Amino acid sequence: MNHVIQADVCIVGGGPAGAMLGLLLAKQSDLEVVVLEQHQAFQREFRGESISQGSVAILDVLGIMDNLKQHGYLQVEGLEMYDKGEKIFSVNFHEFSYEQKFIIDLPQPVLIGAILDKASGYPNFHLKMGATGVELFEEQGLIKGVVYREKSGELVTVNSSVVVDASGRYTRIREMAGIHAKIDHFKRDAVWFRVPRPEGWESATRIKVDGHQHLIILPTYPDQLRVGINIAKGAYQEFRKQDISIFYDTVCRLEPQLDGIVQEHIQSWKDTVLLDIFTAEVSQWSRDGLVLIGDSAHTVSPILGQGVNLAIQDAYELAPVIIDFLAKNPKTVMPQEAFQSFQLRRQEFVSFIQGFQADQEKDLMAETEEDMSKRRMKMQMLDQSPMKVELATKMAYGIFRESLMKVY
Ligand SMILES: Cc1cc2nc3c(=O)[nH]c(=O)nc-3n(C[C@H](O)[C@H](O)[C@H](O)COP(=O)(O)OP(=O)(O)OC[C@H]3O[C@@H](n4cnc5c(N)ncnc54)[C@H](O)[C@@H]3O)c2cc1C
Incomplete structure (x- = not known):
């Protein structure tokens, strides 16, 4: 028994x-x-x-942030989205009205x-x-x-x-x-990799879009970037049969600042990880x-x-x-x-x-020119909208917005 x-x-x-x-x-x-x-x-x-602001507040209330501070973490202070190199949307977390304003990364x-x-x-x-x-x-x-x-x-x-x-x-x-x-299952998977963070890189999440491809670039503790690039669903094994230079070209077209760094630090497909998004x-x-x-x-x-x-x-x-x-x-x-x-x-x-x-x-x-231009307009409108900070606050703090007001 x-x-x-x-x-x-x-x-x-x-x-x-x-x-x-x-x-x-x-x-x-x-x-x-x-x-x-x-x-x-x-x-x-x-x-x-990456731990969002609402959870950081919970960790703080529980006295866990002191322990995390001793270890060290990275403070992420905003989010920026670029389309063909032009900034079309940004949120500055300094504008949040709660005490825990930033995402932390560790x-x-x-x-x-x-x-x-x-x-x-x-x-x-x-x-x-x-x-x-x-x-x-x-x-x-x-x-x-x-x-x-x-x-x-x-x-x-x-x-x-x-x-x-x-x-x-x-x-x-x-x-x-x-x-x-x-x-x-999403129609696309993501390939993730890490590279050292270039000198002077600002502490914000970057989304870089060009056509139907995008990179998500997350500043990562202590001195790295975590980068995710989308690929067609199930295409990873086919990709791995190709020369890695195809990967370099796509990454550097989307984020020219990674040119040189990605070639130096991602030497083969083995340095990447597939994430099945579902x-x-x-x-x-x-x-x-x-x-x-x-x-x-x-x-x-x-x-x-x-x-x-x-x-x-x-x-x-x-x-x-x-x-x-x-x-x-x-x-x-x-x-x-x-x-x-x-x-x-x-x-x-x-x-x-x-x-x-x-x-x-x-x-x-978005695959067609029409859909790409709609996407661009949508993000530009949201960027100018008074709803922007409210929407970002909801995302960052979850349903805890009201209770956090009482805690602090
Ligand atoms: C590549 C990647 C990047 C991500 N990046 C982010 C990010 O930046 N920010 C963010 O908020 N989220 C991110 N996520 C999502 C995040 O990691 C998960 O949503 C989060 O970890 C979920 O927490 P959880 O406790 O529910 O599950 P998990 O973190 O998966 O923990 C489940 C635990 O249960 C254990 N377990 C499983 N089965 C059993 C069993 N039968 N018996 C005993 N133990 C078991 C596992 O070993 C594991 O430790 C990412 C996910 C992935 C895959």
């Missing part, structure tokens, strides 16, 4: 969503919280490194490490590394826990009132629970005893780096729901209804982000 652990909450996945929820529950209640993470360490390549393992470091100070927080959730423990339609496999191969069952699936874009827990996701829409985020958060509930496109933001903000909204319910109904399997208002509140913002990203992607893919 499996070894059995008793807990109140079992979180599968120690990414930004799972780590943050674990911290909030351990800090704000006496609930016994177990976080399962399949990896032994949090080293990960090319994951969300390696994801540092962020997760700082959150878990804080959480490990609470005796009711238990992190299991190298622990892979392999099965849901279900009785009469109620999810009552998770079976996980330790590195040694031993199986352990965690009995809990609620299982939180925070296991990311490739979640298997969602499938085990029979929850359907509508997966929508979105996942889930209409039901919970069952009796189970709730989904982060990428597992809503994978979004990497345009405007919102994945980490959504994950952290999901955790921030879900923690009081679990704490309130289990304070009134200890040791009870949380029913699906208990998660409905959480889902509704979060879905409103997630839908806004997904809609905005789909719109952006459609515009960036």
Whole structure:
């Protein structure tokens, strides 16, 4: 028989969503919280490194920013979009009226490490590394826990009132629970690479568009740029058969300032990483005893780096729901209804982000001269619109705009 652990909450996945929820529950209640993470360490390549302003404010309130400051991070102060080299849109984050004005950029393992470091100070927080959730423990339609496999191969069952699936874009827990996701593959993939940041490069995200191609250039801690270039869906393997000079030509046509740097630092296709861009829409985020958060509930496109933001903000909204319910109904399997208002509140913002990203992607893919000129006009109009800062504020701070006003 499996070894059995008793807990109140079992979180599968120690990414930004799972780590943050674990911290909030351990800090704000006496609930016994177990976080399962399949990896032994949090080293990960090319994951969300830009943390939006609303999440920075949450990290600040929780006292985590002090730890991050000690490590060091990069402050991103604006966003600029160029069409054929001409600036057609920009947002200056100095214009935001909240205290946390800037995106911060730092390696994801540092962020997760700082959150878990804080959480490990609470005796009711238990992190299991190298622990892979392999099965849901279900009785009469109620999810009552998770079976996980330790590195040694031993199986352990965690009995809990609620299982939180925070296991990311490739979640298997969602499938085990029979929850359907509508997966929508974008018509294009992205190829990512890193190069050193040229001297004097301003601290702003750049989107460089020319015809149907674009680059997203993100200043990255400590002295690099993360660059994403779009390619046709499924074309990466074909690309890799071609000479790398084709890649250099496309990158340098879109961003002449990278000429010389990209040739020096990207010597072969091996220095690039493919990102399969898809979105996942889930209409039901919970069952009796189970709730989904982060990428597992809503994978979004990497345009405007919102994945980490959504994950952290999901955790921030879900923690009081679990704490309130289990304070009134200890040791009870949380029913699906208990998660409905959480889902509704979060879905409103997630839908806004997904809609905005789909719109952006459609515009960036413009093939005809007419569509390209419409895109240009649209961005130029938005640039002049009084709505610009309001829209950017909504994106940056999420639904937390009002509550942040109270916090500071
Ligand atoms: C190339 C790339 C660039 C990105 N850039 C940005 C960016 O700049 N800004 C931004 O905001 N977002 C960005 N994102 C998105 C962002 O990384 C994700 O949205 C975010 O990490 C989601 O957090 P999460 O906690 O939901 O899931 P994840 O970060 O995926 O964490 C899930 C965790 O669960 C673990 N896990 C999975 N299955 C199991 C299991 N069965 N048992 C135990 N553990 C399990 C995984 O090992 C992982 O640690 C990017 C994504 C990619 C792929």
